[in-house]
Amino acid sequence: MPPSRASADALLSWYDRHARRLPWRTPPGGPAPDPYAVWLSEVMLQQTTVAAVIPYYERFLSRWPTVSDLAAAPQDDVLTEWAGLGYYARARNLHKCAKVVADEHGGVFPDTEDGLRALPGIGAYTAAAVAAIAFGQPATVVDGNVERVMARLFAVTEPLPDSKADLKRLAATLTPRKRAGDYAQAVMDLGATVCTPRSPSCLGCPWQEPCAAQSEGIQDQLPKKRRKTAKPVRRGVAFWVIDGTGRALLRKRPDSGLLGGMTEVPSTPWQEDATWTPDAALPHAPVTVEGWRPLPGLVRHTFTHFHLELAVLTAALSHPGPEDAGRWVDVADMGGEALPTLMRKVVKHALQAALDPHH
Missing domain, CATH: 3.90.79.10 (Nucleoside Triphosphate Pyrophosphohydrolase)
Known part of the structure; x- marks a missing residue:
């Protein structure tokens, strides 16, 4: 059968059994997590592995338990705690964003994608992630894992990054109105643990039946990527x-x-x-x-x-x-x-x- 909205139910059932336990998450079906915790983890996770992020996240949250605490910290202290995590513009924008939330929003994050996008350093991905995971908004969250899942599910053969817009459009057709946060994390978990870059575990996948790439036997070839130019x-x-x-x-x-x-x-x-x-x-x-x-x-x-x-x-x-x-x-x-x-x-x-x- 082709991918459909019904696939979200199958994925959520799988997530209820197999969700990764991560310090910034609440259990599947549980109360929404603290928006500050979600935002902090999502900024840290950009271009960084979960294993590398966990100790940084825990130190940050221990030192600055609220967004207002982070806003009140000197920028040098924030950069010092960030050292080794890479992509240091993220740390500067993190601090700038905390100040805006504390000073202009009373320490409360906006609960819509548009409101979140208006904050410093928050792009389309982070806004969607916080809106879905922290506020239950039916936002479509697309990271590298999700792109890979969608490319295989719909057998999209156009190479990345040219196919990004199409993959997001396809992902949006599956995003449910209920349990949007769990669903967003479920797709990311599926890409991280089952629909992996190499040798995906198709037999254990809740979307094996509707997966177009799997039925055509081309899952290992997707997503295609443009050849990279040599770095100077x-x-x-x-x-x-x-x-x-x-x-x-x-x-x-x-x-x-x-x-x-x-x-x-x-x-x-x-x-x-x-x-x-x-x-x-x-x-x-x-x-x-x-x-x-x-x-x-x-x-x-x-x-x-x-x-x-x-x-x-x-x-x-x-x-x-x-x-x-x-x-x-x-x-x-x-x-x-x-x-x-x-x-x-x-x-x-x-x-x-x-x-x-x-x-």
Whole structure:
């Protein structure tokens, strides 16, 4: 039989038995969860795995139990707690959104998609998710899991991302008016645990019978995706400097742009197709000191749109570091610093080089 609204009932029955237990959820058929908890989890889950998000979510909720608590926090504290979760514009927008909800909405989230979309940093997906899960609105929630399920259910062979609008339209035909929040989470769970990217477990799927791709035997081929273009490589030089008291220099990146507002090991700009020589890099050094020397090897990191290669220059001061250069941190305390993943790699690279007598 073709996919129909009746399929929602089959999926909800499956969800009642197989729903994942996650800290931001309430049990199937239970009371609606706190909109703050739903919003916080959905923002964190964008482009991040559930396993990675759970400890961050629990720390955030413990430190800031309400949206008003989060709004009252300094942005630097929010960025510090976020460090390592990636995509740091999400953290800045999270804080900005909390302030608007606290200051302009009395600490209460709007209960419609349109009202949620008007808040900073909330796009179509997050607005639909919060509206459905927290407020029971019949909103159509479409993430990567849902796109995959719909592409197979309706045998959509047009590649992503060109098929996104069509997949959302098809998903909307199945969204029920009742238990909309449970249904939204059920489709996501189905994609995460049964209708997986590789080797989907069709025999255990509540939608096996109406699935067009399964009946045609093409489920493993869907969804199709356009061939990705190769990511460019950008290069830069990081400066690892230790002062006479055993402290390393860190500083804060500008609020806008990549890793905005985060703590960094100072570096040159990151340029595409540029091989930095020490002479070209040194004008960007955070302090003036003789004896900068290159460390062997490179620090490599991949962002959404490019690969990055950082060489590291190191130097030592014989006196306490100048306070206007940034923030000087005891090397022994560096492990406790809330650094983005890239900068953790730079620190690890520098500290390992310091321990190697051949360096």
